[in-house]
Amino acid sequence: MSDDDNPGLKPGTRLVTAGRHAKARRGIVNPPVWRASTILFDSVAELRAATRKPHEGLFYGRRGTPTQWSLADALTELEPGAAGTVLYPSGVAAISAVLLSLLSPGDELLMVDSTYEPSRAICDGLLKRYGITTRYYDPMIGAGIADLIGDRTRVIFLESPGSLTFEVQDVPAITAAAKARGVTTVLDNTWATPLFFPAIAHGVDVSILACTKYIVGHSDVMMGSATAVPGLFETLRQASYALGHYVSPDDAYLAARGLRTLQVRLRQHEAGALAVARWLAEQPQVARVIHPALPGCPGHALWMRDFLGASGLFSIVLAGGDYAARAAMIDGLELFGIGFSWGGFESLALPVDPAAMRTATRWQTAGPMIRLHIGIEDPADLIADLKCGLARFESARG
Numbered sequence: 120m121s122d123d124d125n126p127g128l129k130p131g132t133r134l135v136t137a138g139r140h141a142k143a144r145r146g147i148v149n150p151p152v153w154r155a156s157t158i159l160f161d162s163v164a165e166l167r168a169a170t171r172k173p174h175e176g177l178f179y180g181r182r183g184t185p186t187q188w189s190l191a192d193a194l195t196e197l198e199p200g201a202a203g204t205v206l207y208p209s210g211v212a213a214i215s216a217v218l219l220s221l222l223s224p225g226d227e228l229l230m231v232d233s234t235y236e237p238s239r240a241i242c243d244g245l246l247k248r249y250g251i252t253t254r255y256y257d258p259m260i261g262a263g264i265a266d267l268i269g270d271r272t273r274v275i276f277l278e279s280p281g282s283l284t285f286e287v288q289d290v291p292a293i294t295a296a297a298k299a300r301g302v303t304t305v306l307d308n309t310w311a312t313p314l315f316f317p318a319i320a321h322g323v324d325v326s327i328l329a330c331t332k333y334i335v336g337h338s339d340v341m342m343g344s345a346t347a348v349p350g351l352f353e354t355l356r357q358a359s360y361a362l363g364h365y366v367s368p369d370d371a372y373l374a375a376r377g378l379r380t381l382q383v384r385l386r387q388h389e390a391g392a393l394a395v396a397r398w399l400a401e402q403p404q405v406a407r408v409i410h411p412a413l414p415g416c417p418g419h420a421l422w423m424r425d426f427l428g429a430s431g432l433f434s435i436v437l438a439g440g441d442y443a444a445r446a447a448m449i450d451g452l453e454l455f456g457i458g459f460s461w462g463g464f465e466s467l468a469l470p471v472d473p474a475a476m477r478t479a480t481r482w483q484t485a486g487p488m489i490r491l492h493i494g495i496e497d498p499a500d501l502i503a504d505l506k507c508g509l510a511r512f513e514s515a516r517g
Contacts (some may be wrong), residue, residue, distance in 0.1 A: 138193030153184035210329025213343030224250035233281025287418025294322030332462025388431030
């Protein structure tokens with residue numbers, strides 16, 4: 120039985136079965152690693168036949184092998200209503216390639232103001248150079264986005280929850296307004312993944328993942344993906360090939376391996392993060408905990424309505440103090456690494472300062488911020504480590 124034979128499979132089951140087509144694997148549980156550049160044909164006629172349908176089988180290594188196809192198929196099967204998935208060498212590559220595929224000189228992009236910093240850099244640099252205008256909008260605008268859609272608006276980009284500040288957007292309201300005007304919607308769905316937020320079922324046209332994070336899950340592979348509805352998938356695939364994007368079969372194999380355990384890992388991240396976040400909310404050195412699953416986070420009611428779970432990433436605002444006091448807290452942590460990215464099995468603590476990046480909305484806090492990623496360690500050990508860190512912060516704060 121394949122997933123196509125039983126579309127009613129639960130998401131956790133799909134994570135295990137998706138992309139593992141029985142005829143292709145011939146009894147092997149995991150699709151093997153197919154490495155190839157040149158593909159040989161038995162005749163000129165066979166070569167010409169393949170040239171007419173290059174996406175329907177082995178053609179040239181850059182178009183992929185069964186290893187990459189298996190992962191792409193699995194990601195597609197996690198998004199009911201999707202036509203296909205394109206793989207990219209990083210999450211940023213996915214974002215830039217999708218935007219370049221959908222926008223032309225003279226077009227306008229509506230970009231959420233709480234977006235990932237590299238997404239903003241793409242808009243203010245690369246897209247601007249090509250004559251594409253970006254307008255940033257309030258992440259909490261909801262159906263009011265209709266008032267911003269102009270004659271040149273072609274794409275609305277969402278990120279929910281927002282990067283660093285975790286505003287949860289009203290995705291169904293925004294996508295409905297976009298569809299009424301023929302505008303394409305793109306969502307960075309890395310925080311929740313399709314497991315906790317099936318984006319296309321909520322009206323999104325293109326769902327982007329930084330697979331580097333939770334899909335891979337082990338901090339050792341860079342990869343991005345874009346899963347799209349019919350029509351747009353073909354556009355993204357063609358542009359990706361023209362731009363020369365390629366994901367190695369070894370990396371695709373590792374991402375597929377990580378995908379199989381996504382549900383158990385995400386549930387562990389969720390439980391640990393909630394335990395740590397609730398403890399932090401009770402500490403006098405913490406002015407605010409910004410976690411979509413907790414009351415007080417912008418859009419918490421929308422998270423309750425639309426999401427099936429929460430991941431391990433959230434932010435805290437310290438009560439007063441300065442950057443030196445924040446550094447004193449982070450530098451002495453023993454179980455939290457200091458570094459970019461997240462989604463691996465290990466916990467991370469990163470100093471963040473989102474106020475300087477906002478242009479359409481204002482962001483103010485009572486003290487410096489820290490973004491935490493809670494890994495799959497025992498939350499009691501993480502809390503003990505943070506308790507010592509807060510003591511250092513309080514001492515340095517004076």
